[in-house]
Amino acid sequence: MVYNRIAFFVVLIMLGVISLAIYVFNPLDNFDNNLPPEESLIIERVTSGPDGFTAYVRGNGREPIKISQVQVDGAFWNFRQIPEGPINQLATAKILIPYPWVQNETHHLLFLSSTGATYDYTIDVAYKAPSPNKKTLFSLALIGICVGVIPITLGMLSLPLLRLIGDNSIVFFMSLTIGLLGYLFVDTLEEGLELTKISANAFQGSLSVLLASVLTFLGILAISWRSKPSTDGIILATWLAIGIGLHNFGEGLSIGAALSLGNAALGSMLLIGFAIHNLTEGVAIIAPITKQKVTFGMLLCWLCLAGLPAIAGTWIGTFTFAPHWNALFFGIAAGAIAQVIIEVSRSIWVMRVNLGDKFIVSNAFAGFGMGILVMYTTAFLIQV
Numbered sequence: 139m140v141y142n143r144i145a146f147f148v149v150l151i152m153l154g155v156i157s158l159a160i161y162v163f164n165p166l167d168n169f170d171n172n173l174p175p176e177e178s179l180i181i182e183r184v185t186s187g188p189d190g191f192t193a194y195v196r197g198n199g200r201e202p203i204k205i206s207q208v209q210v211d212g213a214f215w216n217f218r219q220i221p222e223g224p225i226n227q228l229a230t231a232k233i234l235i236p237y238p239w240v241q242n243e244t245h246h247l248l249f250l251s252s253t254g255a256t257y258d259y260t261i262d263v264a265y266k267a268p269s270p271n272k273k274t275l276f277s278l279a280l281i282g283i284c285v286g287v288i289p290i291t292l293g294m295l296s297l298p299l300l301r302l303i304g305d306n307s308i309v310f311f312m313s314l315t316i317g318l319l320g321y322l323f324v325d326t327l328e329e330g331l332e333l334t335k336i337s338a339n340a341f342q343g344s345l346s347v348l349l350a351s352v353l354t355f356l357g358i359l360a361i362s363w364r365s366k367p368s369t370d371g372i373i374l375a376t377w378l379a380i381g382i383g384l385h386n387f388g389e390g391l392s393i394g395a396a397l398s399l400g401n402a403a404l405g406s407m408l409l410i411g412f413a414i415h416n417l418t419e420g421v422a423i424i425a426p427i428t429k430q431k432v433t434f435g436m437l438l439c440w441l442c443l444a445g446l447p448a449i450a451g452t453w454i455g456t457f458t459f460a461p462h463w464n465a466l467f468f469g470i471a472a473g474a475i476a477q478v479i480i481e482v483s484r485s486i487w488v489m490r491v492n493l494g495d496k497f498i499v500s501n502a503f504a505g506f507g508m509g510i511l512v513m514y515t516t517a518f519l520i521q522v
Contacts, residue, residue, distance in 0.1 A: 177203040177251060179225070181259045182336065182461055183395075184247060185267035186239050192267075193233040193247065193259070197225040198339055203255075209248035210237045228340055239264045268397055270457050278452040281393060285416065286386045286448025290441055293420015297437075300421075300428045305489065306498045308428055310505040312486050315378070315422040316479055317509020322385050323475045325517070327351065329388060330468025337462035346462075347469035354473025359480065371426035372436065374481055378426070379443035381478035382419045384471035386444065389416075390451020391464050397456050418512055419444060426485060 178199035185192050191210070197203055202224035208217040218234045225231050239245055243264050249257045268274045300311065327347070334343025358377075423440050455464070490497045 177201045177253065177255065178339075179203050179205075179249060179251070179255075179257045180336065181247075181249070181257060182230075184259055184261055186261070186264050187267055190234065190236040191239060191245075191247065191261075193235065193249075194230065195225065195233060195249070196230045197227045200227055202226045204252040205231075205233065205249055206252045207250040208233065208235055209246075209250070210235060211246055241265070268456055274456075275453065278394065278397075278456060279449050282390055282446075282449030282452045285389065285393065285452075287441065287445035289416040290382075290420040290423070290445045293417050293422075294424050294437060294441065296421055297424045297428070300424065303428070305493055306496070306501050308425065309486060309489055309493075309497070310501040310508075311421065311425040311428075312482055312489075313502040313505030314418070314509040314512075315425050315505075316482050316486075317506040317511075318418055318422050318513055319378075319381065319475050319479045319482070319509075320506075321510050321513035321517075322382070323472055323479065325513075326385055326388055326468050326475060327472040329392065330465045330472065333461045333465035333468065337465060341462040343462060343465055347465050347472075350466050350469030351473040351476070354470045355476045356473075358474055358477040371428075371430045371485075372432065374426040374485055375423050375436075375440055376443070377478050377481050378423045379440040381471075381475045382423065382444040383447040384467075384474045386416070386419075387447035387451040388464075388468050388471050390448040390453075391455035391467070392451075394452040394455020394457075395464070397452075418509070426482070 176199045178197070180196045180198045182194045182196055184194070195205075204224040205217075205219060208215050215235055215237055220232045220234065233249070235247075237245075239261075241264060245261045245264055247259045247261070249259075251257075268278075300308070303311075330347040330351075331344055334341075334347060337343045423444060424437075486502060
């Protein structure tokens with residue numbers, strides 16, 4: 139025991155000595171060929187307001203970067219930086235540009251550093267960014283309700299109908315749930331990885347998203363397996379509501395970010411498309427409890443867990459968009475959804491054992507395929 143402790147401290151001392159020697163003698167100093175400083179800048183977003191453009195930037199290189207000039211549509215323009223001075227790695231700054239932008243027009247911004255490096259950003263459609271007032275918050279809440287709460291409520295209203303069907307039909311809807319969740323898993327993970335493209339390199343965006351997904355999956359899986367078995371429909375419905383709620387929160391973030399960045403306004407047809415897309419989520423939540431008695435309070439709790447996060451997402455996405463944090467959250471949501479897929483799969487396997495020869499395998503495959511097809515089709519209609 140004493141020998142192990144001594145060996146441990148010897149290793150630490152050797153690592154310290156090696157690190158100190160590298161710092162003092164700097165063996166890489168001879169390879170410095172007077173290269174330009176390793177500076178970089180990430181433009182996280184640009185909003186339009188009454189006083190012009192506001193750019194939110196972050197240092198992305200090991201060396202501090204100083205913004206010397208700003209161009210808007212090819213012309214140099216005055217600007218004010220808050221805080222002033224060079225921007226260190228991962229530090230943020232706000233660039234205020236008093237430019238008379240034109241509603242619904244495209245504008246091109248170019249930021250020049252003191253070393254001559256350029257960083258460009260294009261505003262596809264200039265649009266006044268929403269301000270955080272009661273009217274805006276209420277409007278965003280309505281969008282969240284239309285996207286999350288209402289479609290899930292409509293889906294959950296099918297519970298009396300599902301109670302009339304047989305066991306193999308329940309297997310079909312449980313498999314359909316896996317198809318829905320499988321699509322949501324891929325979609326959520328793709329959203330997170332897409333956001334890493336506009337986040338600082340130091341955050342190691344893609345790796346952080348994948349790590350968040352795996353750790354969340356393992357953590358929730360450990361918690362769920364220590365609790366009641368997944369054959370308990372109420373427990374399973376709760377996990378479903380949590381996983382779907384996390385996805386809807388991410389969906390709300392995307393909607394809020396689109397509004398704040400001035401992308402195409404969400405019209406009534408787009409809201410209807412999102413509502414249809416999320417309609418099946420309500421069916422997925424109630425599928426495990428078709429043979430169990432549940433109270434109105436339980437149904438309301440599941441509705442809140444699955445639907446209300448969309449409202450919070452629209453608020454946060456509109457006013458506090460940060461690519462790296464949003465990407466990390468999408469990774470967490472993907473991990474939670476993957477865990478729910480495992481829980482539903484376990485439940486179907488138990489039903490297969492209980493039904494024996496009466497279990498119709500084709501129902502399971504048909505439900506899985508139908509779930510993916512429904513989600514893909516509704517997502518396609520939203521984009522058209």
